[in-house]
Amino acid sequence: MCSVIDNITVQRGQRMSTGGMMVKGMGLQSTNGKLYTGQIKPLPEPTSANPRPAMLQKINERQQLREELHKNWGCFLPPWAKHQQALSEMYPDQLLNELGTPNTSSFCTYAYCASSHLDKDDGYTWGRVVRRSDKVLRSERNFIWASHKLTVEMEEGAFWFWNASQDYHGTSMNRIALLHPATFKNFAKYAPDDAQWTLVHVVPHSVTMAARAESRA
Numbered sequence: 001m002c003s004v005i006d007n008i009t010v011q012r013g014q015r016m017s018t019g020g021m022m023v024k025g026m027g028l029q030s031t032n033g034k035l036y037t038g039q040i041k042p043l044p045e046p047t048s049a050n051p052r053p054a055m056l057q058k059i060n061e062r063q064q065l066r067e068e069l070h071k072n073w074g075c076f077l078p079p080w081a082k083h084q085q086a087l088s089e090m091y092p093d094q095l096l097n098e099l100g101t102p103n104t105s106s107f108c109t110y111a112y113c114a115s116s117h118l119d120k121d122d123g124y125t126w127g128r129v130v131r132r133s134d135k136v137l138r139s140e141r142n143f144i145w146a147s148h149k150l151t152v153e154m155e156e157g158a159f160w161f162w163n164a165s166q167d168y169h170g171t172s173m174n175r176i177a178l179l180h181p182a183t184f185k186n187f188a189k190y191a192p193d194d195a196q197w198t199l200v201h202v203v204p205h206s207v208t209m210a211a212r213a214e215s216r217a
Contacts, residue, residue: 028095028103028203030210080161084123084203094211095203104201110188111176111195116146119164125202132156133193140174141196154196164202 028037088095088102097103102123119125132141132155143152143160146168152160162169176184176195187194 028105028207028211030204030207080124080163087123087203087208091208091211091215094214095208102203104203105207107200107202109196109198109200110192111141111174111184112198113141113171113173113177116144116168116170118166118168119202120205121164122203122205122208124161125164125200126159126161127198127200129154129156129158129196130199131192131197135193136174136196139172142172144170144172146170165205 084102095103127143138153142154143162144150145152145162148167151172152158174195176187180187184195
């Protein structure tokens with residue numbers, strides 16, 4: 001394995017480039033100041049001869065859930081969630097989903113690694129390790145919470161929160177990013193178990209600014 005210490009960027013005291021792959025997933029996104037929703041595959045055509053009753057029942061259930069959420073909202077939300085909720089309610093038509101909760105942006109990563117940094121996000125970020133096989137070494141792709149001098153060891157199913165705009169954070173390195181920086185995308189397709197898959201949800205500042213501009217249009 002390559003030594004991080006031997007990297008010329010590290011020797012010069014500069015921040016290392018981000019490695020691995022990150023792509024926009026579902027949820028609210030922005031490009032050039034314009035909002036759009038990440039596309040997902042359409043559901044298969046209903047097999048029922050009369051799908052309308054089932055559809056109406058789902059709409060009814062969602063409405064009931066929305067009403068219950070709003071009725072008991074303050075009972076279970078921790079401070080970080082209340083902050084993100086208040087931010088989203090500033091631009092409800094853009095930043096709230098059909099349940100009245102923040103419409104976060106989702107990012108999917110494979111073999112992702114980055115040195116300590118801050119992100120220009122609004123509110124808190126939460127992540128989940130979707131897939132991490134036994135091929136990934138214990139020292140690889142852990143969460144480095146630099147502001148708190150902590151290393152959070154990752155495992156499949158791990159779920160964690162951080163304040164990306166105020167807490168310096170990064171990851172430990174991984175072999176794919178170090179040894180194959182130009183071909184790591186091939187590994188995602190042909191060797192998916194060789195690195196960790198993570199899903200991250202956040203409200204980027206760019207999305208907030210696009211929502212603000214759209215609300216004033």
